[in-house]
Amino acid sequence: MLVRYTDADRNVRVLIADTTFVARDAYRRLQCSPLALHLISQAMTGAILMVAELKTKGTLSLKFEGSGPAGHITVEANSDGEARGFAGDLNVDIETQDNRSWFESALGSGLLTVRKRLSTTDEIFTSAVEIETGSLAFNLSCFLAKSDQVPSAMSLICDLDPAQGVKAAGGILIQALPDANDHILTILEDRLATLSKEQWLGEPVIPIRDLADTLLEGLHPVKLASTELSYRCHCSHERLKRILAALPQSDLLEMAESDSDTEMLCRFCTKPYVFSRDEIRSLIRA
Numbered sequence: 001m002l003v004r005y006t007d008a009d010r011n012v013r014v015l016i017a018d019t020t021f022v023a024r025d026a027y028r029r030l031q032c033s034p035l036a037l038h039l040i041s042q043a044m045t046g047a048i049l050m051v052a053e054l055k056t057k058g059t060l061s062l063k064f065e066g067s068g069p070a071g072h073i074t075v076e077a078n079s080d081g082e083a084r085g086f087a088g089d090l091n092v093d094i095e096t097q098d099n100r101s102w103f104e105s106a107l108g109s110g111l112l113t114v115r116k117r118l119s120t121t122d123e124i125f126t127s128a129v130e131i132e133t134g135s136l137a138f139n140l141s142c143f144l145a146k147s148d149q150v151p152s153a154m155s156l157i158c159d160l161d162p163a164q165g166v167k168a169a170g171g172i173l174i175q176a177l178p179d180a181n182d183h184i185l186t187i188l189e190d191r192l193a194t195l196s197k198e199q200w201l202g203e204p205v206i207p208i209r210d211l212a213d214t215l216l217e218g219l220h221p222v223k224l225a226s227t228e229l230s231y232r233c234h235c236s237h238e239r240l241k242r243i244l245a246a247l248p249q250s251d252l253l254e255m256a257e258s259d260s261d262t263e264m265l266c267r268f269c270t271k272p273y274v275f276s277r278d279e280i281r282s283l284i285r286a
Contacts, residue, residue, distance in 0.1 A: 001017070001018050001208065001226060001227070001228060001229060002015060002016070002017040002018075002048060002049070002052055002081060002226065002227040002229055003015070003016050003017075003208050003209075003212070003223060003225075003226045004052065004223070004224040004225050004226070005212050005216060005221050005222060005223055005224060006177070006221075006222050006224060007184070007216055007219035007220060007221065007222065008219065008220035008222060009181070009184075009219070010177055011176070011177060011180040011181045011184040011185065011219075012174055012175065012176055012177060012180060012184060012185055012188055013053075013174075013175050013177060013224075014172065014173070014174050014188070014212060014215055014216065014221075015049050015052055015053070015172065015173040015174075016170070016171075016172050016206070016208045016211050016212060017045055017048050017049055017170050017171050017172075017206075017229065018168075018169075018170045018205060018206035018208055018229075019041065019044060019045045019048060019083075019169045019170055019171065019206075019229060020166060020167075020168050020169050020170065020205040020206060021229070021230075021231075022041075022044060022045075022048075022083055022169070022229050022230060022231045023037070023040075023041035023044070023045075023158065023165070023166040023169040023231075024164050024165055024166050025230070025231035026040055026041060026044065026084075026085060026165075026231050027164070027165025027166060028165070029231070029233075029268075029269045029270055030086065030090055030269075030270060031090075031270075032087065032090035032091065033090065033091050033092055033093045034093075034160050035070070035092050035093055035094065035102055035106060036070065036087045036089070036090050036091070036092050037158075037160065037165055037166065038102055038158050038160060039064075039070065039073050039087065039102065039103060039106060039107075039136065040073060040075065040085040040086065040087055041085075041158040041166060041169045042103075042136045042137070042156040042157075042158050042169075042171070043062055043064065043073050043074075043075040043085055043136060044075045044077065044083040044084070044085045044231075045156050045158075045169060045170060045171035046062060046075075046136065046137065046140045046154065046156060046171060047060050047061070047062050047075045047076065047077035047083060047085075048077045048081070048083050048171070048229060049154065049171050049172075049173040050062075050077075050114075050140065050144070050173070051077045051078060051079055051116075052079070052173075052227065053173075053175065054079060054116065054118070056118050056119065056120050056121075057078075057079040057080075057118070057119040057120065058078065058079055058116060058117050058118040058119050058120075059076060059077070059078045059079075059116070059117045059119070060076070060077055060078075060114065060115070060116050060117075061074065061075065061076040061077075061113075061114070061115045062074070062075050062076075062112065062113070062114055062140075063111075063112070063113045063115075064103075064107050064110065064111075064112050064131060064136070064139075065088075065107075065110045065111055065113070066106075066107035066108040066109055066110025066111075066131055067107075067108035067109050067110055068104075068105065068106050068107045068108030068110075069089060069092050069094055069106060070087055070088055070089055070092045070106035070107055071087065071088020071089050071092075072087065072088040072107075072110075073085070073087050073088075073106075073107065074086055074087070076268075079119070080227075081227040081228050081229040081230060082229075082230055082231075082232040082234075083229070083230075083231060083232070084231060084232065084233045084268040084269065085268065086267045086268050092106055094106065101134070101135050101136075103134075103135055103136045103139075104133065104134070104135075107131060108131075109130075109131060110130075110131050111128050111129070111130060111131060112128065112129050112130075112131050112139055112140075112143060113126065113127070113128045114126070114127050114128075114143060114147070127143070127147045129142070129143055129146065129147065135156075136156060137154045137155055137156040137171070138154075140154050141153055141154045144175070150175050150176065151175065151176040151180075151185060152173065152174065152175045152176075153173075153174045153188070153189045153192050153193075154171065154172065154173045154174075155171060155172050155192050155193075155195065156170075156171040157169065157170055157171065157197075157200050157206075159197070159200075159201065167201075167205075168200070168201050168205040168206060169206075170200065170205075170206035172192060172195075172211065172215070174188050174189065174192060174215070184219065188215055188216070191214065191215050191217075192215060195211070195214070199211065199214060233266060233268045233269035233271070235266040235268060235269060235271060235273075237273050240264050240266065240273045240275075241275065241279070241283070243264075244262075244264070244275060244280070244283060245283045249284060249285060252280055252283055252284050253284060255275075255277070255280045256277050256280040256281045256284060257277075258277070261274050261275060261276050261277060262274070262275045262277075262280060263275075
């Protein structure tokens with residue numbers, strides 16, 4: 001669930017997301033390492049929060065691509081509350097060093113690419129910035145401040161669980177509204193930074209209303225809207241066929257001449273798709 005709030009004087013907007021079941025579904029589908037699950041879950045939550053602030057319906061994707069062992073973390077989310085994600089190495093497993101975060105250790109130096117597609121006009125906007133030293137949430141806050149030029153603060157949590165993959169996952173995004181009182185924004189940023197793990201976790205898994213009351217204490221929180229969230233992949237036989245068609249002709253010839261059909265797995269949900277040799281031949285240019 002994603003819930004949007006503001007204060008009575010309309011200084012800030014506060015978005016709070018409980019993405020626990022989205023993250024658990026990602027684990028069920030991807031069967032990835034704890035580190036990959038942690039990063040994918042946080043990135044999906046970040047994308048869910050960011051796409052909720054588009055002025056019109058659309059899709060937002062994040063790609064963290066670096067020199068570290070994870071290779072990249074790629075996620076997508078849309079205005080309907082649907083998200084999906086994967087990693088360059090779903091089995092990545094490392095130990096952090098020198099007090100570095102999992103994010104820093106897994107990704108290293110590289111680029112964050114943010115792509116927005118507006119559903120109404122089909123316009124696509126792409127921005128790329130260098131990955132900063134710090135957490136995944138810090139990088140997204142920096143992007144919003146620099147690229148979108150909106151004072152922002154984000155916090156993300158992903159508490160792992162051996163049985164379900166994820167015990168709890170969620171995130172909070174605070175953004176200044178036009179003509180906001182800077183003092184109010186500073187107060188909320190300080191409150192966000194000092195939230196304890198105990199405050200994040202509760203019943204339901206992420207206690208959205210309690211978090212809103214804590215952050216907006218004395219500011220009279222106003223609930224604006226809510227959106228149900230889910231892990232959903234829109235892959236199809238036709239979509240993967242288009243990916244096959246983009247392969248080098250030499251690869252397609254090799255597949256067409258093999259002794260068996262070609263199976264492809266969707267990288268976002270691991271669903272298998274089988275392509276016959278005749279289908280492969282139809283993709284080969286004369």
